[in-house]
Amino acid sequence: MRYLSITPEEKKRMLEVTGVDRVEELFDTIPKSVRLTSPLNIPQPASEIEVLKYFQGLAEKNVSTDRFDSFLGAGTYNHFIPTIIDSVISRAEFYTCYTPYQPELSQGTLQAIFEFQTLICQLTDMEVANASLYDGSSALAEAVLMAVRLTKRSRLVVPESLHPNYRKVMETYVANLDVQLSDLHLMDAGRVDLDHLEKTLKDDCAAVVVQSPNFFGVIEEIREVTRLCRRAGALSIVVVTEAISMGLLKPPGELDADIVVGEGQSFGIPVGFGGPNLGFFATRDRYKRQMPGRVVGQTVDSQGQRGFVLTLATREQHIRREKATSNICTNQGLCALMCAVFLSTLGKQGIRELAEQNLKKAFYLRKQLGDRLVFSGNTFNEMVVRCDRDPTEINRQLLTEGIVGGLPLGRYFPDRSDQMLLCVTEQNDPKKIQRLAEILTRVEVAS
């Protein structure tokens, strides 16, 4: 067994020191009655070659973006990943260590996370950010819990344009707390109906959630939302699932958001069948002691040299137990590092250029779809199209041309079963975009 380093001879000597004859005796505290007597029903060890072949075989049963042009978005985005990210995170120094409990031996991780926190603050234009949460959806759930704690109110206002899976996760987290949800309608533009919001916002409202660009790709009027929130004493929670958009769109912080959460997968993390992803969480300085999750802070050592530590631990489960701001312990550290490398690679120019390419390539499709677009509001790189055939059937056709089509919305919204959510990124081939448009608009062309 190549993952074990003790020889039979050594085992014997160690047992002697331990004072038992057979290793099984070390398990004597487990009552016989609950012992497993049969061998595990798990196959014999497989060699490296066999394991590799097995997984390669499975990989061939998937449709992956290295072989197909994909227009799926909806919370997971197919973006370019600079090669150096994997070089950095493949250093065992980064990926095989634990949460940096012992700062003297973990300054590499700590400084990287401190930089990550800074980058997230800069991008969202917020004051503080944590070291990551599991994903965008649980980050939203944590934000909502924080808002309830802070405001001591119990109503949450949630628009239809929130990612339906985010809504579900949020519902799971608040299910057993004394919290009510109010739905918010959409306007034809595909944005939140601000009049409806104004009416819904009462003094029992803890927070309003708004996603922008929203699930349908439409850019929300965040400034108006935060203004209404301020007036009602509710907190505004802005959700971003397509983080690249922040390279171009006005940052939620500038629009007076109280909490900004979202998914950082677009920043250098492979689509990876949806995980590991990266929940980010940013808020105002005044709320930092109510923030969930780990935070790295700057300090000095006993000789006055700058160093970094995990801090504000009194918010956390290992100190506060049931009084903690969250139960989270392990987070998505390495994904935060990937994100930091990504953002530092792109830098000021690159993040803008990348966002612009997404905007313009999506617009290139948008223009071709014309009146098939369901919503009139401005979009970033996603859009909803109305189909005159079953979207699933269209997707089947697209697949034969090497294209993975969009997301049939009927899966989430029965009244939208003729609609499809499309995403265009810098990765899509213009020819495939054009072909997609052709097929969607039925100007069939021999291919």
Next chain:
Amino acid sequence: MRYLSITPEEKKRMLEVTGVDRVEELFDTIPKSVRLTSPLNIPQPASEIEVLKYFQGLAEKNVSTDRFDSFLGAGTYNHFIPTIIDSVISRAEFYTCYTPYQPELSQGTLQAIFEFQTLICQLTDMEVANASLYDGSSALAEAVLMAVRLTKRSRLVVPESLHPNYRKVMETYVANLDVQLSDLHLMDAGRVDLDHLEKTLKDDCAAVVVQSPNFFGVIEEIREVTRLCRRAGALSIVVVTEAISMGLLKPPGELDADIVVGEGQSFGIPVGFGGPNLGFFATRDRYKRQMPGRVVGQTVDSQGQRGFVLTLATREQHIRREKATSNICTNQGLCALMCAVFLSTLGKQGIRELAEQNLKKAFYLRKQLGDRLVFSGNTFNEMVVRCDRDPTEINRQLLTEGIVGGLPLGRYFPDRSDQMLLCVTEQNDPKKIQRLAEILTRVEVAS
């Protein structure tokens, strides 16, 4: 340009310090008359995405062993490569440093090479080994030069069963020195004709070269060759192209060889279109000061701590210039590291087991080929088969079944144009071996 780290602003300040106005002035010592005035006819910079796509496109135009079952050997072998090798050599600490000229900053490389030298000695059963040469063929050429230096004789005896490309490289190296080559016949068994050798071996003979397993896969009678060499005062040079064979076959050192050279590619190095490969070179202690190439030795630092350095430098070009034992400078360091990791991974048991599997799987094919085998001598994992159709045509048929066939020997030996050299390794699927045998023996079966 992401590989440059100087800003335009810094450039200006640096030019000031340097005392020139424009960077072009720094090139003023190049006469105008020989300056390049037009831009280079090399395309515009390509982005990472574009470069990747370009190479992926090229990769698809190749037939590679991840998608085909291959029976090509003949000096490059398709063996299993443990995953940890790439993990180790992908550490920048190993792959981005130079030849360890400054031992205090290079102990990692130096100790690894010292271990490599030891492993090669153990495997060949020789006393000293160097830090690597370019490949097996140039290692042979260097061995021959060394033999000429040592014996001050000028005749080399070379059998037909030597890898033809090795022979060519050797010829290139000795072309302008006062050296004569004598050919050695083969017996029906596919081995060197020892009687002919005995007759050929005169007192002008510097060395006899013998490859085992030889180019046709047959195991040579090395003991007899070295015995005849001793008697004639010539040096014996044993060449090994399929290094895995040493896990099972009697080591040349035990058979009294004077110099053992060969190709270490089988030890953890990808087939890689033939390069980088790994020339290894081992000899007797008494000849160490005539050995070509770098050597690492053990020593102590000024405080008596063990350490390693490049040593016996007085053999080398940077000290001895035209009196050096070879002109080699850069060698195949990282490949030597791969080899060391490979051999340490397999260890005593693994190298044996791997060699046995090669032997037995090749034998499985051998048995099925029956009287189509050209040579009767024992083989390790290669063999020559006689075809009743054009070997190239057979290969074309095999390809349609996902099989890359053997090497048509007509390429090297016009009189063997109906023969094919086949190699079977642990990587070959038994079903494909069987299918290969069927097609070669024409017991055609509907597939």
Next chain:
Amino acid sequence: MRRTFTNFGLEESLIFQKSSPGKSAYSLPGLDVEDTPIEEILDPDDVRSEVSGFPEVSEVELISHYTRMSTWNYHVDLGMYPLGSCTMKYNPKLNERVARLPGIALTHPLLDEELCQGNLEILFRLQEFLEQLTGMDGVCLQPCGGAQGELAGILMVRAYHVQQGRPRRYVLIPDSAHGTNPASALMAGYEVISIPSDGEGRIDVQVLAEKMTKDVACLMLTNPNTMGIFESHIEEISQIVHDRGGLIYMDGANFNALMGYARPGDMGIDVLHLNLHKTFSTPHGGGGPGSGPVACKEILVPYLPTPNVNQVGDAYRLSSDESHSIGRLHAFYGNFGMVVRALCYILTCGGEGLKELSEVAVLNANYIRSRLEDHFHLPYSTPTLHEVVFSDALQNKRGVTTLDIAKRLIDYGFHPPTIYFPLIVRGALMIEPTESYSKEELDSFVDAMIAISQESLEDSEKVTGAPTGAKLTRLDEVQAARHPVLRWSPDEDTAT
């Protein structure tokens, strides 16, 4: 041979401090569609100005930035990392390679089921293996960490009770439990009742019996517990809890002690979580991502989070029955990449290998215990499995604390054990060697511990002043918390 020597390391400023205009590390192809001006696409009011403060550096600088920083970390590939409760075992390189296969890593989570059968098989097989290993009837791989697994489990307990008529009010948790347990119980809407440990370091069954009322939804038990001690009264405990209609949740963080020897499903456990990043060798990544699958008995299967994978004929399907489920915990399927690695590990080890590694993990811990028990105070003499908890009681007499011992270990070239946890041991030193390392490495650790114990008696300043051999000396955590500096900004930057 000594374990350590001194060497130089390279300092590195923050990436923001290396930035200057005109450097860049990225490259993008030119826009390959027509270039519509942004104003024609967006409301100019929606467009931001440049991201102020964002770094501008070259690729070369980035690589040396991270390479240098990386050298400031201790890590598993360097040597033993005996952080108790964290199971810092070797993270196989093969796992990493498999998880990066393009056909696996580059798949979108919202693909039609037909287009991701390979991934669904991966999920399904791991579900099955974990059921086998734990003796449970259902598994959901969605939770992204142990804590989220706990939340899932307790939510399932609650859903079960609701179905029975009422959610009940309390969760019983031993005082030795990990902090995530009470925190998770609270998030599920429960109040926590703490159960003391008995003189053997086990849950006090007497007290448990008293507190276990009809208002208690469940007991959250860690087994083996955080002392490394198996809760031998598990059957009695099970009887007590179940008799009063309660359920038992097991924190499976210590599952590395049990594989092939005992299954929670055979000891009355109703629901548990595992940590793939502990027992199943997926890397900790400096804090994650991990994965905390939840497993349960038949009665709780309807409440598992959705979606999960089922086998229908030859095909794998995502479950669609959400009627009783507690719902979703993740936008997609959790940390799938960790699932791939764990499956790769299980296939590599095989059933017998998993058992052997639990065995060696337990042997190693007991060997360390035996070699150290003359030098460090052992708060409980009860036999332990995969880890052992000492205290600083002996050293404390000379003013040396657990923190000092931990920091001094750094000077000896080791990552310290977990300290001050579990809370029931004053000055706890929780040592978990795992099965990975050689006897030479274990002995070297033991020797260092003994040397530190000696130093504590003879030369205590060496210990209280440690570390002196690392990049930094002890860090001022109080200042960090009192005057939090949580991000770089040009003005606050005192370090340039």
Next chain:
Amino acid sequence: MRRTFTNFGLEESLIFQKSSPGKSAYSLPGLDVEDTPIEEILDPDDVRSEVSGFPEVSEVELISHYTRMSTWNYHVDLGMYPLGSCTMKYNPKLNERVARLPGIALTHPLLDEELCQGNLEILFRLQEFLEQLTGMDGVCLQPCGGAQGELAGILMVRAYHVQQGRPRRYVLIPDSAHGTNPASALMAGYEVISIPSDGEGRIDVQVLAEKMTKDVACLMLTNPNTMGIFESHIEEISQIVHDRGGLIYMDGANFNALMGYARPGDMGIDVLHLNLHKTFSTPHGGGGPGSGPVACKEILVPYLPTPNVNQVGDAYRLSSDESHSIGRLHAFYGNFGMVVRALCYILTCGGEGLKELSEVAVLNANYIRSRLEDHFHLPYSTPTLHEVVFSDALQNKRGVTTLDIAKRLIDYGFHPPTIYFPLIVRGALMIEPTESYSKEELDSFVDAMIAISQESLEDSEKVTGAPTGAKLTRLDEVQAARHPVLRWSPDEDTAT
């Protein structure tokens, strides 16, 4: 900010010292064909006993073995590595990724041409680009290093002269040349005549003119030469050599100074080698593999090593005309993996990028020269390009040598420059910064050099006793050479 701090490193014994029976790091599938006993296949006399001394260790131990050892190396990703003549530039990660694409890395060299068109295109395109860059007419990518490139080139020169009637006898080589030049000339059967350098650090044209007889086959010139000085009289030199029927070989190791500025083909060079592992960013790998393509003018094309790649219509073909070729230098096509990386680099940089990087390389070297020339003796005041050579003349007055300065740089966290080369400068310190690093890094190097110069005057023992900050102090190279221990063996093992 300081550059260095002290940290602990971990020791590691030889792999053989970690070995014991019962551990292993490998796994193989079971034999999947019938298991014939070995005696039935082989003559038992041909079968060896076990490989005595071969290591038996676990995968975990192997990984920590190499990981620890790796930390003892200084390397390019850590910081500036100003090893003159070696062009230690950044090795792009993208190159590494591309070279590992399975469709490229897993191809057999003896595949039919039709089955490896992708690889042949790679070879062909690099041949073309190198022709462009050098202004030459033919390129062969087979040589595995600069030295083999030299051998190839001189063999071609010889073949040419043989074709003209006689091989001639001598090769002229400046005394500043690299040791491989005379060694290669010898291997091609020539005798070497050394040409002195003039007062400006260039080849003495006067002497050249004298020595350049009809018996001289060629001049081997390095340009810019090993002083970093461009041989400005190149046209005159060319005239002299060619007038007497000789040829000029150029050692292109310093080509990083010239890209986009000048082409050897435009200055009378007949044949040259390049080092892909210098100018074209392929990694040095701790000593190789490198790649030393040879390029030549039309008149020498027939003599190029074979095979090479030609384009025939849409397809790429291996050349088959061997009639005049000097033959093969490698069993296959040389270090193909390095060819892939170099092509990747050229495509990434583009023509303009390559020019810019030569520019920055030259700027950086001149900046360092300007900042250091008040502190170190500059043997020649001639302007230099991509590197600069100082001597220890000033420091030597206080007993401090070049070796001392080099070792002291280690304590400052830098890899030393090349030392004692070129031989024409006593105590040479040859500094080549390359284009990769930031001004901050260059300044930090300059500051360290100045500090050392100061120390040499004020506190010379700090310098002569260096290094003290590395893993080891100065190593005894004399003992190593006098009593060579070139392999581990159980008895000679004094270190356990």
